[in-house]
Amino acid sequence: MSSFLPIEALAPQLALAAGVVAALLAGMLKERPRGLLRAVAVSALLAAALLAGASLPSAHPPLLRLDRIGLCWQELFCLGALPLAVLMEEDEIPVALLFGSVLGMGLLAAAGSFLTLFLGLELMSLPAYLLVSRGRREEEAREAGLKYFFAGSTAGALFLLGMTLYYAASRSLALAPASGPLAQAGLALMGAAALFKIGAVPLHFWLPDAYEAADPEVAGFLSTSMKAAGVLLLMRLAELAPSSALARVLPAFGVMTMLAGAFLALRQQRLQRLLAYSSISHAGFMILGVGAWAAQGATGAGAAAVYYYLIAYLFMSNGAFAFLKTSGLSTRAQLRGYAQREPRLAALLAALLLSLGGVPPTAGFLAKLLILWETVRCGLYGAALAGALAALVSLGYYLALIRDAYFEPAAGQPPPAALRRHSSGERLVLLACAIPSALLGFFPWLAGGLAGVLSGL
Amino acid sequence: MTALAMALDAAFTLALLLVFSNVNRWLGPAPRHEGDGQLPYETGMPPIERAEGSMAVAYYRFAVLFVVFDVDLAFLLPWALSRPVFGAAAATAMSVFVGLLLLLLAYLWRKGVLECKR
Amino acid sequence: MAIPGGVPLLLLPALAVLLAPVLALLFGFFILRPAAPRRTHLPILLSCAVVAACAVLIVSRVYLFGEGFDIPVAHWMVAGAWSVSFGLRVDGLSSVMLAMVAVVGGLIHLWACEYMAHDEGFSRFFLAFHLFFLSMIGLVLSNSYVELYLFWELTGLSSYLLIGHWYHKASARRAAFQAFMTNRIGDLGFFLALLILLRVFGDTRFLTLFRSLKAGAVGDPEAVTLAGWLLFWAACGKSAQFPLYFWLPDAMEGPTPVSALMHAATMVTAGIFLLVRSWPLIGGIPGLPAAIAAVGAFTALFAGVLAGTRRDLKRILAYSTVSHLGIMAFAIGLSQPACAIFHLVTHGFFKAALFLCAGNIAHALGQPSADLDQVGGLRKTMPLTFLCFALAAFSLAGIWPFAGFYSKDAILDAALAAGGWRALCGLLIGAVSAFYIFRMLFLTFFGPSPRQKGPAHFHEPGALGTVPVLFLSLGALSVGWLHNGFSTMLSRSGVPALPELSSRVTLLGSAAALAGVLLAYVLALGLPKWDWEWRERRPRLERWLAQDLGVKPAVAACAAFVRRLAGILGQGWDKNIWDRWFIEGWPPAALGLGELGQELAGGGLNDYLWWMAVAVAALLYGALRL
Amino acid sequence: MTALIYSTTILLFFLGLAAVVLRRQLLAMLLGLELMVSAVNVSLVYLAGLFSDAQALAAVLIIIAVAAAEAVVGLTLIIDLREQGREADCSALRELKG
Amino acid sequence: MSLSALWLLPAAAALLAACCGRQARAVALGAAAATLGMSLMPAWAGLDSLSRLSYAGPAWFYGIRYSVAVDGLSLPLLWLTAFLTLIVILFSWRGRFSSGYWAAFLALEAALMGVFLMRDLFFFYLFWEAALIPMFFIIGLWGSANRRHAAVKFFLFTFAGSVLMLLGFLVIVTQHHLATGVWTWDMELLKSPRPGGALGLASFLALVVGFGVKVPLVPLHTWLPDAHTEAPVGGSVMLAGVMLKMGVYGFLRVAIPFFPELCWRLLPWLGGVAAVGVIYGALCAMAQQDLKRLVAYSSVAHLGFCLLGIFSRTQEGLAGGSLQLLNHGLTTGALFLLVGALYERGHKRGLSDFGGLAGRAPWLTFFFGVSIFASIGLPGLNGFVGEFMSLAGMMVRLPVLALAGVIGVTLAAAYALPAFSAVFLAEPGEGSVSAMISDLSALEALTLAALVLPMLAIGLHPGPLLALLRSGVGGLAL
Structure with a gap:
């Protein structure tokens, strides 16, 4: 049986x-x-x-x-x-x-x-x-x-x-x-x-x-x-x-995705659409990671880099979307002056956005570092430079969001969806996502463990 | 040999295709009314939307349900033919499969999807 | 005689000379200034007394027993093998200068007590004044170029504070900044010379430097030449030689004691002291002494002519100081540093006396400085000031028994010996300086000419106001007689001795001086209105002379150019072009690109699928082709 | 011989793709989808016969079932759209853009 | 392990301060004082025993290892950071700031201490970037008029430089692995086989740009005036006092030891940029009408001197350059505190907005005067020692650059004194706020005295500090 x-x-x-x-x-x-x-x-x-x-x-x-x-x-x-x-x-x-x-x-x-x-x-x-x-x-x-x-x-x-x-x-x-x-x-x-x-x-x-x-x-x-x-x-x-045409074209796809995702997100006014384009940019990093992994003969360590990126991205992206659900905000204008209304939630948002932007000591930073490291290891210097540029451009709109939330005065009435009480489930998910994404950058041992596990295959 | 058969078969299907799509134009009367011929009689109002309305939505639901349950038959057939070879293992597998379908049917019935209200 | 451990006994007074002012300043600033501002001058006067006593002790021991020392006291900057240290050096030259500074400085400190009595910045004035006194003493006693540079800059700072003492006056502020910047431009040369000397010799102590120079062990001769020229440039900056002299006349904005001590007797002579101190370095450089002589002579004549046309008393004396500094430089150029120092000392006395007299006159009027129109015939109402002024004037002109005669004729003798244009300049300088000082004497103290107000409300200053002046004018009379004492002192510090005075030279010098006096007598008293009439008849000439024959507008133009360059660079380029376009241009470009991308995502399902098909086709083509 | 069979199935596939990409009505696009899948099935059956690989034939069965599921989902979505009173047409789906 | 406490304590205090609302100020003061105390401890334990304090954790992932150490170069910088943080907290003691303000400064101190402690490139970069976050919030939340623009520009500009630097690190680590087969991010071990040829040059240039943005080297400096002008008092003191030093520290700790011969070959270019920075900074400062922008541009000039000294790679140049780091921290820190005090009282920063303050606020004038003269390099104060030794060092290598440096020294007086006289000596024009300017409070005067006294001390007796610095950077001399 x-x-x-x-x-x-x-x-x-x-x-x-x-x-x-x-x-x-x-x-x-x-x-x-x-x-x-x-x-x-x-x-x-x-x-x-x-x-x-x-x-x-x-x-x-x-x-x-x-x-x-x-x-x-x-x-x-x-x-x-x-x-x-x-x-x-x-x-x-x-x-x-x-x-x-x-x-x-x-x-x-x-x-x-x-x-x-x-x-x-x-x-x-x-x-x-x-x-x-x-x-x-x-x-x-x-x-x-x-x-x-x-x-x-x-x-x-x-x-x-x-x-x-x-x-x-x-x-x-x-x-x-x-x-x-x-x-x-x-x-x-x-x-x-x-x-x-x-x-x-x-x-x-x-x-x-x-x-x-x-x-x-x-x-x-x-x-x-x-x-x-x-x-x-x-x-x-x-x-x-590993040496097929698909594998060889992956880094190019990765670079194109990273840059286009970052540039397209700059102008977005609706938050979910902005996070969508930012996820495209992150996808570019993942494709670049897979491309670099394939270029090195598809062995263990490369997979660890992609895996860690996915874990970090899991926390960051789920956290960001959970924030949108909890706060009920939908456009950047509504985000203006949010820190005055909800200081704690705004702090979690800032941590998530900094992590998405790849600023140390967040998990996003270590994730991007590992991908760029793999890219440099297999000699794709141009792709690494493009990665750096994409990270910089993406940080542009993440900072803009933080600026709107923290530095702008609150404009007009908050949207009705934002007024209801946050359920404990929402707050739990938000915390469970924000804390790891803010501090995982500190502990490269997590990536180390993964490399061990994955390279055991 | 099979190449000839294939060619003939292809030609035959093409011929059928052409005939069916054009036979009414060949046999039917030439469309006489032109220009204002399309308009309704002098007292009628011009039609708001196309003549053939949409089928009642409920009918679509039954069509979809039929597709879902009918396709499963495709799996019963090979199972039936090969049952003596695999014996008990196949039996339990198929019973699980059918059980799930029954659960689905029960759920739909419970939810009142099967009633046919206007 | 030395204390056990090889440290000479003489070190103690030398240290005392430095420590006394420091203690007075600390005590004055931290205790007296907040508590009793009106009495800050007491500790300062005490420290002047201590300094004067020690100076006399040092001079006597150096003169009588020929003692002297050059000892490093403490390490300042050290980095492995490379090091710079503090030290003290007492020899003939430094003791002479110390004596002059101590005596003249002490007297002027006394005089300032009365002059600045009811000034609201009384304590601030005295603290800055004594800071200058300390830095001058430090400068004279330092034993290495870096240490000399330290005190050199401190004098610059104190001159900035003192010229700008009455800071509510815009002209005083501008003059203070101009003085500081011009000195700073001179110090640029000094700083570079330091760096070069450090690079070539590794150490800037005079002892080691001059020993290796004498031994000819010079690694990089052109560098040393450049260092020499830069030192000359620094001296021009500080001692107001031709290109960088314009700050001195404006420095008269400061109170009179400042003008007297700093801008007549001591600070401005620091440049000459630097040249004499580094004579072994400068002497060896071909062409440099000749250049110094030329610049000195030109400055002397140029300033002398200008002094002859000024109307403000202190301005005349300021130009006269510039002229006499030119004479000292001329003496150095004639490779007679001893004459230069001797003239420096005599000049210190009679110029300080002249300034104090001018100060008393202005003080009587209640103004910072008096104008020729406001004075005239003062000999009746201010006889004592007239006497002192006359003594100092005779000394300045170089008439026989007075101090000025001995130092000026020594220089004239060297000039005549050198012959050619130098002799001519020597004579001309004698005549010009006699002319402008006697013009001032006649117009101020003799018969008020119709255009002047006359001696109506002038009165003699108090005791503190006249006693120092009297001492200084006596000094102006008697200092010359010690000239052989001087030459023995200076010869001990490796400087060639004063030449003996030949009768031919005295005759020629006195003739030139008398010619100047006669001309001044004719123009000032013979044609009393002459001084005013030629200004009205030739206003263009008057304006040209008022602008220092075009030097002032040139300087203003340079300053404006630097400011405009800064404006173009700072505001125009950095903020509006580089920052706005090259740095802050990127985000809008990226936003534009983002906008462009958005147009692409039109929302139609067919377009999406169309893009998808294109991508797949590309991938297929790539796969089959690559 | 194989080439001929194969090229016809690929031709059928790209016809389906063209239908999906070019047609405006959603139902026509759904048909195009089903055409694509069935074209693949034909080629798969042919190849299974060629390589006499039973597993491929089983795969065809499963692919048919999956295609059916896909069709069901597609129909449901289109019915939903029609219930909202909106045209089952690509041009109606222009709301989300930018 | 005690060295790690140097950054752990402020970080923990920052978290604590963020949570508790009213006592945040007290927590901040306590933590800052404790950190300063702890940072002074290694000095008492004797300078030669500094190496004993280093700690290196287990290698975690491909050579990344948490290792901290302190030597002659980073110890003074640690003191400077702790000292300035305490000064800033004391100076803004009376301002009504939220708990976030104090938490941000403690977090900033933690990050800066981390930068100077870490001996592992990964953690060095981590703390290097982490320092941006608190400063971003400090400028953004408590800055003045267009603080938003300045904060974002500051963050993005520096992040761009640092990402390039990260790529440089990655290339170095990977090439090291290729050459020796060993994965390590340790600063000492990475020195031996250096990536040569075009890749080596590319990674060196990436490091130069990364550190150059922070120093700031001239073409990359335009974030500095905006960030300084918009930051609050404490912010600009920490920005000018410590954050600019990270760039030069990076050169001393990473760029030069990793590429000594490249540094030597590119000396004319690197020295040239630094010299241009000196003159450019001075000229721009002359054109400014805003006090804070003037002091900001003067920082560009001062750090140009540091680089001139360091690139000369002579004993006196290196010692002078690193000493100038500390000097600049003190003088510019004091200047920004004073300008901040003026801004708090009169809410204006323009040169023409004040006038005649000498009579009204004597202590303010005294401290401003001493700081101004220290910053233009008056001998006897600390500015001169640093600049003189740096230029003496560079004169040995490239006299023309030393000439540019000396011109810079002269120009320094040209922009500093007119500003001093316009604000303190000139008569108050119309629209001037001098009436509102009261003299410094006792606390403020105390903090400034704590900054001015070391200036005089270093100016006259820099011996011991130079010895300490040389023990750290002496090895780089050629």
């Missing part, structure tokens, strides 16, 4: 599936206690995270291949989804969708063949389209959901085409290296799908609309877990052929 049905290999995914079932059952109950759904959500995610942390399974069931990178990334997905689970409104449909999405990511991480890769890709995207379209602002949410759907499905289709081309070259669906023009073209197409998921520049147009229209916490989930899944997909593809 175990040989056919891979119980321990898919333990985290099974936990999530159980979560879906539990959510649906809870939904069916007539009078259910208030916090039940949230409890279900959090407990299922924690269970999945713990199970993912368990030791590597010995047997390799068909279609699956679990390795250290896969496990670590599963941890990442569950952690990334936690804030959303806590902040979501009491409705079983989004909870189920969330579990579906995280389950898809788990599959992607444990994929041993292209089929599971595609299944994971689609299974994580479909619920995401629905989550986006359930945003509070009906009008924009539906439009963003649709845009995200069509762009995502096209990317899925492209992935499929790439898969078949690669299949034509490698004659089997397993994740095995293959050579020849067909394989290169296949990899390129699949790479395009992965780059789409991360939000690389020429393929990024859906991202600002989706992040702006979705609820802040959903956008947080998208920007962390979804992006991590995209990065993992890209790493899997780069791992197949």
